[in-house]
Amino acid sequence: MDATALTSPASLCTFPDSLYVGVSTKMYMGYARSLEWLEQLVAEVDARPALAAGRVVPFVIPSFPVLPAAAALVAGSPLVLGAQNCGWADGPWTGEVAPSMLAELGVGLVEIGHAERRRHFAEDDAVVALKVGAAVGSGITPLLCVGEAEACAPEAAAEFVFHQIKAAVSGDWAMAARLVIAYEPVWAIGAPEPASAQYVSMVVGALRDALAQHGLSGLPVIYGGSAKPGLLPQLSGVSGLFLGRFAHDAANFGRVLDEAMAQPTGC
Numbered sequence: 001m002d003a004t005a006l007t008s009p010a011s012l013c014t015f016p017d018s019l020y021v022g023v024s025t026k027m028y029m030g031y032a033r034s035l036e037w038l039e040q041l042v043a044e045v046d047a048r049p050a051l052a053a054g055r056v057v058p059f060v061i062p063s064f065p066v067l068p069a070a071a072a073l074v075a076g077s078p079l080v081l082g083a084q085n086c087g088w089a090d091g092p093w094t095g096e097v098a099p100s101m102l103a104e105l106g107v108g109l110v111e112i113g114h115a116e117r118r119r120h121f122a123e124d125d126a127v128v129a130l131k132v133g134a135a136v137g138s139g140i141t142p143l144l145c146v147g148e149a150e151a152c153a154p155e156a157a158a159e160f161v162f163h164q165i166k167a168a169v170s171g172d173w174a175m176a177a178r179l180v181i182a183y184e185p186v187w188a189i190g191a192p193e194p195a196s197a198q199y200v201s202m203v204v205g206a207l208r209d210a211l212a213q214h215g216l217s218g219l220p221v222i223y224g225g226s227a228k229p230g231l232l233p234q235l236s237g238v239s240g241l242f243l244g245r246f247a248h249d250a251a252n253f254g255r256v257l258d259e260a261m262a263q264p265t266g267c
């Protein structure tokens with residue numbers, strides 16, 4: 001393993017209008033399959049040298065045991081390494097993984113509050129807030145996952161996710177400025193199709209209006225939930241995509257990277 005990959009988190013150095021294209025493997029892949037797929041993903045990124053300019057930020061979030069090998073695989077590539085979860089403190093928390101250890105492994109961002117964590121592991125706003133604080137304290141960008149349970153009026157969805165964000169930072173808007181938001185309507189996760197582009201754009205637009213009142217109009221808000229190639233060019237005001245199943249074919253990740261690189265600046 002390349003030891004230099006394990007010295008510091010690959011921090012998210014971004015532009016004001018950065019776009020993010022990322023993928024989590026959740027628990028779909030075994031260890032060997034994860035590494036094989038990661039090599040394909042790195043090849044997709046390497047085939048696009050323009051990514052080195054940094055406006056489009058690619059990231060990948062494999063399972064915990066894969067992280068050390070993944071850190072070596074992505075070393076020297078613009079691909080930022082993420083983790084799917086974290087604990088909120090070092091010490092007597094059997095079975096958890098501290099953000100400080102993730103930072104040692106070269107992790108640059110960590111998912112917090114994914115709908116599956118909230119639903120299956122009873123993670124509430126208080127736990128999410130503890131994890132956000134711990135991640136920031138370790139120099140890792142929280143990828144805060146928010147989303148309404150059922151499709152509803154876009155304004156109501158935006159209000160719901162705004163309050164999820166506020167709770168995640170305990171009302172500390174300076175802390176919120178450290179986040180990347182993954183807007184993932186719960187009802188669109190694991191579905192055959194994503195939420196409609198019009199719905200997503202309206203929710204994110206209304207969310208941006210609410211965030212702007214706290215000086216956060218430029219906070220990155222990406223969309224996840226059955227996202228696939230062809231969606232990003234239809235979206236307005238959205239800072240990228242958080243992919244799942246539809247990037248198990250690494251070529252689809254490359255296609256979405258192309259779509260992101262083709263987006264005009266200031267979108």
Ligand SMILES: O=C[C@H](O)COP(=O)(O)O
Nearest residue numbers: 024189190225226244245
């Ligand atoms: O972590 C990724 C999101 O939950 C989306 O997953 P999905 O595209 O498989 O629905």
